[in-house]
Amino acid sequence: MTVGIEFSFSPAEEAFRAAVRGFLEKEVAPIVAAMDESEEFPRPTVRRMQEEGYFGVPVPEEYGGLGLGKVGYCILLEEVGKVDASHATILGAHTSLGTTPLLYYGSEEQKRRWLVPAAKGERLLAFSLTEPGSGSDSGSVHTVAERKGDGWVVTGNKIYVSNGREADTIVLMAANDAKLGPNGGVTAFLVDRDLPGFSVGRCEKKMGLHGTSTAELVLDHVELGPERVLGGPGRGFLVAMTALDVGRVSLGAASLGGMESAATQALEFAQHRTQFGAPIANYEAIQFKLADMAMKIHALRFMVYHAAAHQDRMGPEPSRWGHLERQTKTREAATVKCLASEWASEVIDEALQIHGGLGYIRGTPIERAYRDARISEIFEGTNEIQRLVIARDLLDRGL
Ligand SMILES: Cc1cc2nc3c(=O)[nH]c(=O)nc-3n(C[C@H](O)[C@H](O)[C@H](O)COP(=O)(O)OP(=O)(O)OC[C@H]3O[C@@H](n4cnc5c(N)ncnc54)[C@H](O)[C@@H]3O)c2cc1C
Known part of the structure; x- marks a missing residue:
């Protein structure tokens, strides 16, 4: 990906997105409602995603991954987030929080023993x-x-x-x-x-x-x-926080996918649901909700991929990172996490409102998305903690 004044994905990244989307539509989307109802870990679809290499997307090829960096990984999570937040969480816990510490802090021996099978999808983290x-x-x-x-x-x-x-x-x-x-x-x-x-x-x-x-x-x-x-005795908190910086950006990507899916459903519903003799999309109150959704999605897309591209440029060797660069990365991750999770809750809430009573009926995708989204304001560090992280850096360095 190139990020400058221009913002564009490479042909390989676009091809990866298309492949992931096709896979998810065919293999994951059909089982999500039943999974939500049964409350069972979706082993067959997780297995298939492991076979496709999706559990090692940002891991370099020499360690069994697809070598697509954080940008490729965010593409994956954005697409998965459109279809199902549970699958996105399973992927994120394994990849951001499991493989990152191994890749960044593991010895060569640890990488061979634990990272390679994890990236190949043979073991779950x-x-x-x-x-x-x-x-x-x-x-x-x-x-x-x-x-x-x-x-x-x-x-x-x-x-x-x-x-x-x-x-x-x-x-x-x-x-x-x-x-x-x-x-x-x-x-x-x-x-x-x-x-x-x-x-x-x-x-x-x-x-x-x-x-x-x-x-x-x-x-x-x-x-x-x-x-x-x-990472050595006594360095576990650093290991954990570094992994969470990656997790917070990928959480943003999954939230972005959830927002895009909810907004698409709301847009379609508003154009087809007729009340007072016209589609509800004709009414300004509904149009403004849709416009607000589109604005948040537009802004978040830039933020997520900007932060992911920055992490790719920094590379996987923390010993090479400068102090200021590290601080910037952490602030960017906190910013993405906080805004993404709050905007996702808002967008999905408004999409549910546009669906009227139907949005509250158990088993509709929008009802599931509403329940799934709320946790993103809490896990990987609550949003109050993200604001503390951002404020601390502001007081240290200014804007
Ligand atoms: C579904 C789910 C999955 C999770 N997955 C994982 C996982 O894989 N691994 C893992 O380690 N953890 C995981 N967690 C834990 C999650 O990260 C924590 O729940 C979260 O960090 C908050 O901690 P807590 O629940 O103890 O809340 P508390 O820390 O007790 O916070 C309670 C409230 O007080 C606020 N608060 C606390 N301190 C301050 C402060 N200084 N200033 C202002 N407000 C403050 C918080 O923001 C929150 O609103 C998961 C949690 C859930 C629910």
Whole structure:
């Protein structure tokens, strides 16, 4: 992608978008309503997406991915977001939050062992930071990692882990020294589900995202060798925040897709639904809603791909990033996440309003989208926290 005064996708990116769209229409769209109703993880469609290489889109080809960068990955998530937010969340938890830490901070050996099978779609990843006592204050990790020989013993409870029930490996944050706090006191570990002492606890029932698992993970003296430390002891909070910068932009892409789908449905409905002898699209009150939707979609499209292209230009080696560049990336990600999630809620709400009573009927795509969208204002850091991140940078550097 080139971003300057001109904003355009390359022919290869356009071809990728068309291929993804065709795949989703044929294989995913038909099962989404039933998935939402059954509240089951969509294994067959996830498997098919893994076979297509969609679980390794931004990962370089040398590590088993498609090598399409963050821009390609956002194209994927925008298209998936149009069809189903659950599939977008499963992809995002695996790719943004699972493969990014491995690609950015993994040793060559760790990349070969964990990243390659994940990018090829042979293994599913999850990311586990949140705990019962540690949500927005995510640096105050209570899960304990104690030294044992050259390895570690990890004990504690994690909650709300997307893909937590199904993941083969979890990038999991534990406190190596609580006194040190986020900088130095938190370590990222690679935890495989078959390790002794690891188990999946309660899985939450949710308002939306019915195709995703949101699981508790229980670690009862899980022994982890030194090869399972990602990024070095004490650097886990940095690893987590770097992954979240990627996740917040891709969340923006999925929200963009959700907005585009809702607006398209509203536009079509408004042109066909007749009241008072004319299509409701003839009424200014409806036209203004549609215009507001289009404006938000237009602005968000630029923001998402601008941030994604910036992350691609920065590359996957954090040691090469300058301090200011890192700060800019974090602020951009927070901005995209916050606006995208709020605009998605607004656009989908107005699209539902245009559908009248039909929009409130269980099983319509707009009703599902309304329930699915709300969480984006909360996960990957609440929007209050995004505003704190942006304000802190503003106070430090100005506009
Ligand atoms: C469906 C789902 C999937 C999730 N997936 C994952 C996952 O895969 N991995 C993972 O680690 N976590 C995951 N989470 C957890 C999610 O990231 C947290 O729920 C979120 O970060 C908020 O934490 P909390 O729920 O503890 O809320 P709290 O931190 O308790 O916040 C409660 C309220 O207080 C506000 N607040 C808190 N501190 C401040 C402050 N300083 N200033 C102003 N307002 C403040 C918050 O914005 C919020 O409105 C998931 C959650 C859900 C529901």
